[in-house]
Amino acid sequence: MVKHYTAPLDATFFALSDPTRRAVLARLAEGEATVTDLAAPFPMTLAALTKHLTLLERARLIVREKTGRTVQCRLRAAPLKDATDWMATYERFWPAQFDALDAYLAKQTITAKEPACPQPKPKPFDSHGASPRHGNASSGRGRTRKS
Amino acid sequence: MVKHYTAPLDATFFALSDPTRRAVLARLAEGEATVTDLAAPFPMTLAALTKHLTLLERARLIVREKTGRTVQCRLRAAPLKDATDWMATYERFWPAQFDALDAYLAKQTITAKEPACPQPKPKPFDSHGASPRHGNASSGRGRTRKS
DNA sequence: CTTAAACTTTACCATATGGTAAAGCATTAT
DNA sequence: ATAATGCTTTACCATATGGTAAAGTTTAAG
Structure with missing residues (x-):
């Protein structure tokens, strides 16, 4: 019944591939929150949500703890770090951007007289015409409703 | 045949959930690389790999361009930025960590004499070993706090 | 012209999702 | 004791994966 994941990242990324789970x-x-609390916003049965929770738990993104009749669910975001680390490997292929470190170094370069270090400009590999969008990027948060 | 994704992140995360595709x-x-080049390391038919490539293309993580008889595939990592941005929302729930900026600041504080310059690591790719367990210490991105 | 290469497409399979409905099971109210 | 809560589990379904084998298509060689 349960898929055999060859690597933890498989489960992590798969768990994140569904809007309900995100x-x-x-x-x-x-x-x-309790299972019922979590289910409230969604147009699906408790049974369906239980399945999602089982997947999230399998990916170690949450833990369920039964307390009497109810079940408390808690976030366990550690796997997200590994996932982020994996993606960071491809950072130099992202469209141009600035983050805290970039800003920090840029500031150093500008204010400090010393030309810090020759910034390793992310080799433009191709720059794939993608728009240099900056800010957010449609982060999750907004529960993408599926009906 | 093709699943209807409610959000781009669905396709991105799903594409990343398979070791072959990673x-x-x-x-x-x-x-x-060409499709045949890409298929070489895997114990599966070209047809199977074509399916993976189709999924990756659907997630906009690669593009295929036919040149004569062969098909060149290129990386398009832009979607990874959106995925990372989404995960960054949960950074405060990660276990204690150090990223490039932390390391930088720590170094500044501890050995204030060092020629501070976060070296761009050589980027040790796990050659398609399907197990990206490189313990990369989170490369620093993540600080992408919007707002 | 004929054949081989490099892919893609088309059946076909087994299994996992994503859901529902209904039955189970503790636990808590009444 | 009985009924209602809060989940989970068990069929059951439809669809998407992940693969294979075999046929189809271009394009490049001989």
């Missing part, structure tokens, strides 16, 4: 994580980021 | 991206990070 919304559940977003909700849990605000604090633990 | 290995393909790793290979493409070293430069474009």
Whole structure:
């Protein structure tokens, strides 16, 4: 019944590939909640949500703890770090951007007289015409409703 | 036949949930390659790999361009930025960590004499070993706090 | 012209999702 | 004791994966 994942990242990325599950994580980021609480916003049965929770738990993104009749769910975001680390490997292929470190170094370069270090300009490999969008990028949070 | 994704992130994360596809991206990070080149390391038919490539293309993580008889595939990592941005929302729930900026500041504080310059690591790609377990210490991106 | 290469497409399969409905099971109210 | 809560589990379905084998298509060689 349960797919055999060859690597933890398989489960992590798969768990994140569903909008309902991402919304559940977003909700849990605000604090633990019961299964019924989590199910409330969605147009699906409790049974369906239980399945999603099982997947999230398998990916170690949440933990469920039964307390009497209810079940408290809590976020466990550690796997997200590994996933982010993996993606960071491809950072130099992203469209141009600035983050805290870039800003920090840029500031150093500008204010400080010393030309810090020759910035390793991310080799433009291709610059794939993608627009140099900056800011957010449609982050999750907004529970993408599926109906 | 093709699943209808409610959001781009669905396709991105799903594409990343398979070790073969992650290995393909790793290979493409070293430069474009033909379908046959990409298929070589895997114990599966070309037809099977074509399916993976179709999924990757659907997620806009690669582009295929037919040149004569062969098809060149190129990486398009832009979607990874959106995915990373989404995960960054949960950074405060990660276990204690150090990223490039932390390391930089720590170094400044501890050995204030060092010629501060976060070296761009050589980027050790796990050659499509399907197990991207490189313990990369989170490369620093992540600080992408919007707002 | 004929054949081989390099892919893609088309059946076909087995399994996992994503859902629902209904039955189970503790636990808590009444 | 009985009924209602809060989940989970068990069929059951439809669809998408992940693969294979075999046929189809271009394009390049001989």
